[in-house]
Amino acid sequence: MNSPIAIDRNEILKRYKTIDKYTHKGIQGHALIIGGSYGKVGAVSLSAKAALRTGCGLTTVFVPQCGYEILQISVPEVMVVTDDHEKYISEIALNLDVDAIGIGPGMGQKMATQKALHDFLSNNSLPLVIDADALNILSHNPSWIALLPPKTILTPHYKELERLIGKWHSDEDKLGKTIVFSLVNQVVVVMKGAPTYIVDGQTIYVNTTGNAALATAGSGDVLTGMITSLLAQSYKTIDAAILGVYLHGLTADIALPETGYQSFIASDIIANIGKAYLSLKK
Numbered sequence: 230m231n232s233p234i235a236i237d238r239n240e241i242l243k244r245y246k247t248i249d250k251y252t253h254k255g256i257q258g259h260a261l262i263i264g265g266s267y268g269k270v271g272a273v274s275l276s277a278k279a280a281l282r283t284g285c286g287l288t289t290v291f292v293p294q295c296g297y298e299i300l301q302i303s304v305p306e307v308m309v310v311t312d313d314h315e316k317y318i319s320e321i322a323l324n325l326d327v328d329a330i331g332i333g334p335g336m337g338q339k340m341a342t343q344k345a346l347h348d349f350l351s352n353n354s355l356p357l358v359i360d361a362d363a364l365n366i367l368s369h370n371p372s373w374i375a376l377l378p379p380k381t382i383l384t385p386h387y388k389e390l391e392r393l394i395g396k397w398h399s400d401e402d403k404l405g406k407t408i409v410f411s412l413v414n415q416v417v418v419v420m421k422g423a424p425t426y427i428v429d430g431q432t433i434y435v436n437t438t439g440n441a442a443l444a445t446a447g448s449g450d451v452l453t454g455m456i457t458s459l460l461a462q463s464y465k466t467i468d469a470a471i472l473g474v475y476l477h478g479l480t481a482d483i484a485l486p487e488t489g490y491q492s493f494i495a496s497d498i499i500a501n502i503g504k505a506y507l508s509l510k511k
């Protein structure tokens with residue numbers, strides 16, 4: 230097993246792209262976030278806000294009907310497309326020109342939603358981030374993993390990872406099983422935790438930012454929006470995963486002196502993305 234490469238400032242500055250003075254929203258990337266269900270529309274709201282703050286030009290969400298007004302009011306910058314069903318996603322019918330898609334936050338695992346995910350994956354070839362319930366649905370239906378475009382990014386926390394790869398008996402075994410999973414399925418796995426590892430086949434990265442303030446509801450939903458936004462902005466898959474994880478952690482390091490560990494919430498990640506970007510320029 231290769232030893233992990235530290236995701237530090239040097240590693241980031243090799244990958245970070247500055248913004249072209251003449252860019253416009255039409256070429257700055259269009260991110261789509263698919264997710265939400267009754268009572269968990271907030272997850273999509275967090276993802277979508279994070280996508281915007283990470284710099285894509287346009288963001289659209291696809292949510293059940295119960296998410297329509299919530300999204301239009303909570304994030305007016307976002308465009309909203311709704312499913313036919315009121316409380317959960319039942320069919321992902323879209324005719325949109327987007328550059329990258331993040332799917333899963335708050336989505337639930339109803340049978341109709343599972344079928345909708347299957348049909349969506351069968352027809353999709355755009356760059357993808359798979360999170361939360363979309364990961365859990367794949368764990369229930371492992372043959373569907375073959376439908377993912379090569380280099381899809383999966384963002385499991387350890388429980389979600391266990392559902393995907395099975396139980397492990399040591400940290401080394403966990404990493405080994407994840408490497409095999411990444412190689413067999415040609416996917417990039419962001420193993421969220423303290424610290425977060427990124428597994429791209431035999432190449433392993435370990436993040437150096439972040440702290441226990443991130444142990445709060447919605448912080449993974451925010452990460453999904455950030456990585457999807459970077460993919461939409463044409464970052465290479467591995468660069469989007471690395472930069473997303475680094476900036477996400479950096480927001481918590483920047484905020485900590487003001488919030489402490491306890492009062493930090495997922496919205497504070499979003500509020501500090503700007504400072505995290507600015508700190509790359511110093």
Ligand SMILES: NC(=O)C1=CN([C@@H]2O[C@H](COP(=O)(O)OP(=O)(O)OC[C@H]3O[C@@H](n4cnc5c(N)ncnc54)[C@H](O)[C@@H]3O)[C@@H](O)[C@H]2O)[C@@H](O)CC1
Nearest residue numbers: 269270271272334335336337361362386387388446447450
């Ligand atoms: N405001 C919202 O709408 C929110 C919606 N959320 C959504 O709620 C759904 C369920 O997600 P959950 O992750 O809560 O449920 P899961 O059941 O997938 O994971 C939580 C369980 O995993 C365990 N666990 C073990 N190791 C862990 C680790 N390293 N990190 C996190 N958990 C670990 C926890 O103790 C807990 O029992 C998802 O769709 C998610 O996107 C959550 O993100 C919370 C916020």
Ligand SMILES: Nc1ncnc2c1ncn2[C@@H]1O[C@H](COP(=O)(O)OP(=O)(O)O)[C@@H](O)[C@H]1O
Nearest residue numbers: 386421422423440441443444446447448449450
């Ligand atoms: N103690 C910790 N130290 C560093 N990062 C953490 C810690 N706890 C959680 N995180 C980070 O917070 C995020 C949690 O994601 P997740 O469990 O999916 O949250 P949610 O589903 O509530 O949005 C991950 O990026 C994880 O690495």
Ligand SMILES: [Mg+2]
Nearest residue numbers: 361386449450
């Ligand atoms: Mg999560």
